[in-house]
């Protein structure tokens with residue numbers, strides 16, 4: 001069964017763009033939340049202890065972190081290894 005993937009982004013953020021492009025490239029089903037203003041982003045940061053940047057990626061409720069965190073997370077290898085199989 002596919003994992004539940006969520007990503008939180010702002011527009012004009014290069015790391016967010018990279019993360020969104022990766023999700024699209026590997027056809028990872030996900031829900032995307034785009035913070036339209038600073039207040040909604042800050043509320044998200046406040047609700048997620050230790051979070052100060054976007055993007056933020058969650059897989060089955062676990063926070064992976066941002067684009068750089070994704071590079072070393074097993075979820076990335078899992079998706080890329082299974083792509084097209």
Ligand SMILES: N[C@@H](CCC(=O)N[C@@H](CS)C(=O)NCC(=O)O)C(=O)O
Pocket residue numbers: 012013014015016041052053054055065066067068069
């Ligand atoms: N290492 C992080 C860096 C992310 C990052 O620096 N994001 C910037 C926007 S591109 C950010 O969130 N800055 C603080 C803010 O906008 O609240 C990643 O790869 O996701």
